[in-house]
Amino acid sequence: MKAHKSLSRWTRGVTTAGSALALAAAGLAGMTATASAEEDTFRVGVVAFLSGNASGPFGIPARNAAEVVIEGINNGDLPAPYDTAGLNGLTIDPVYIDENGGTSQQVEEFRNLVERRDVDAVVGYTSSGNCLAIGPVAEELEMLTIAFDCGTPRLFEEVESPQYLFRTGLDATADNIGAVRYLQDTRPDVTRIAGIQQNYAWGQDSWRDFQAALDTLMPDTEIVAEQMPQIFQGNYGSEISALQTARPEIVHSSFWGGDMEAFVTQANARGLLDTATALLTTGESAFYRFEDRAPDGTILGGRGPYGVFAPDNALNRWFTDAYVEAHGEQPSYPSHKMAQALLGLKHAADNAGAEAGTKPDRDAIIETLRGASFESVSGTVRMDRADGHQAVQDMVYGEYHYDSSEGPRLENVIHYEAECVTAPEGEDPVEWIEAGFPGVDCE
Numbered sequence: 001m002k003a004h005k006s007l008s009r010w011t012r013g014v015t016t017a018g019s020a021l022a023l024a025a026a027g028l029a030g031m032t033a034t035a036s037a038e039e040d041t042f043r044v045g046v047v048a049f050l051s052g053n054a055s056g057p058f059g060i061p062a063r064n065a066a067e068v069v070i071e072g073i074n075n076g077d078l079p080a081p082y083d084t085a086g087l088n089g090l091t092i093d094p095v096y097i098d099e100n101g102g103t104s105q106q107v108e109e110f111r112n113l114v115e116r117r118d119v120d121a122v123v124g125y126t127s128s129g130n131c132l133a134i135g136p137v138a139e140e141l142e143m144l145t146i147a148f149d150c151g152t153p154r155l156f157e158e159v160e161s162p163q164y165l166f167r168t169g170l171d172a173t174a175d176n177i178g179a180v181r182y183l184q185d186t187r188p189d190v191t192r193i194a195g196i197q198q199n200y201a202w203g204q205d206s207w208r209d210f211q212a213a214l215d216t217l218m219p220d221t222e223i224v225a226e227q228m229p230q231i232f233q234g235n236y237g238s239e240i241s242a243l244q245t246a247r248p249e250i251v252h253s254s255f256w257g258g259d260m261e262a263f264v265t266q267a268n269a270r271g272l273l274d275t276a277t278a279l280l281t282t283g284e285s286a287f288y289r290f291e292d293r294a295p296d297g298t299i300l301g302g303r304g305p306y307g308v309f310a311p312d313n314a315l316n317r318w319f320t321d322a323y324v325e326a327h328g329e330q331p332s333y334p335s336h337k338m339a340q341a342l343l344g345l346k347h348a349a350d351n352a353g354a355e356a357g358t359k360p361d362r363d364a365i366i367e368t369l370r371g372a373s374f375e376s377v378s379g380t381v382r383m384d385r386a387d388g389h390q391a392v393q394d395m396v397y398g399e400y401h402y403d404s405s406e407g408p409r410l411e412n413v414i415h416y417e418a419e420c421v422t423a424p425e426g427e428d429p430v431e432w433i434e435a436g437f438p439g440v441d442c443e
Contacts, residue, residue, distance in 0.1 A: 041093040042086070042349065042359060044070075045113040047124025048338070052100035053232045054257040057285050058126050058334045062148070063096060065335035066123070068322045069342045070094055077322075079314040081375060087349035089357035095119060099126060103133035110134055114141045120362065121146065123341045126256075126334065128152035128202035135159040144362055144369075148341035149334060151175065151303065152201045153209070153429060156386040166369060166389045168341045168381060170304045172206045172254065173429045174421040175281040178395030179252065179301060180213035181416050181442065183279070186399075187250070190218070194225040194248035194276070196239055196263065198255060203228065206254035206281065212433040224248050236263050240272050248276045256282040265293045273298070283400070284308055284333045287408055290400065298400040300410070305378040306340075307333035308410060309396040315343070316377040340376045344383075347374035382418070385425055392418045416442070 046066045049059025070092045072078050076085030086092065095117050097109050106125075113119045121144040125131045131150035135158050138145035145165050147155065151172040159165050183190060193214065197203030207226065214221055225246035227239040240263075243251060251272070255263050260282055267273050273295045284302030286294070302309045308330075310316045319339050323331040331339075348369035352360035371388030374381050382392045398413035420442035423432040432438070 042090040043093045043119045045095045045119040045122040047097045050098040057257045061335040062338040064327050065338040069339045106130045114143045125150045138165045146341045149337045162389045168344045168391045169337045173209045176210035177213045177421040182397040190249045192224045192248045193250045195252045196227040198231040199228040251276045252279045254281045296401045302333040304393050306336035319377045395421045
């Protein structure tokens, strides 16, 4: 295959003393109203960082996107094929949960959503650590769970035969193969490369996959330094000094959220980015926030065709306009990925075979989403890895440039087809990379 490149509520009853019949009637009426409300709604737990370091650049945009899309779905405002109101005619009732607080708290919150809040599905999770903790619990509790953003490739290693867990976005392997292909196409003479990653599953996996792809595609390069600070550390003075001493030409980083923005600001102020180009696999999330804190030529990814990399299609135009009208700013890639997960849920619920206006069986929704192809703000999404539970899409990279009068722009944008950044079904990604990407022609 040849790669394509292109630039609730409760009603209070009033009773009188001794009126047991009135009390019973009121109770029955309340129960009937509650049952009716439950039949008319589809309750969705929506989990995102609403506080803490990751809330500003990731969690709040994702929550904002969920609000916009859920309102649009409930009102029937979206373009085709999502132009019918609700999920199979049912109003979405969102329950918003803060992802901040660590894995133990998130597992507790998840169990509460399932066992006490009676949700019909859960959509959420940015942190790879939280995803890895939630995956097995979703399977244990038999709850349809859609990971909208977390990127660790280990997700479907921890859950080897998924039934209830899905991911509608890409994993870090695709991010990092794409990053190396971009270097190969735009900076083929680079020889000195360094890395700085967060020291947990996401950063470790990203650096592993990036190095493997580098060894295969650009074997003459040398890793001159690697730094692994703790997640949410915030101050990177000593790491920046070590990187400067190593004199790299490229500094690869999978930092995300506030950590990524802090690193870029500090590295730029201390001169590291005067001589080295930052390659930021999640950099698009700060596209409208960087301004002159990121030097021209900084390489940005958006973890797929999201945010500023999203295509010009009817769904994206609707989403962008509605998001800007509601929140006064452009949506970034976490926003697009949340929108995509909710559209996947609507696709599955609408096509699960239930009579319109009735709640589809959960197993039928799962079977419909498994292996599905559905339209999104990012184009067509194919759920055809991890036995139909993992999305496959193209990868996109470009260069950041900023003008104080015109704002930010992208240059040298290149798309890489999904098959060039994603291992075939059933193959170990690292072994596939090390074998030279057999089965695809991406030159």
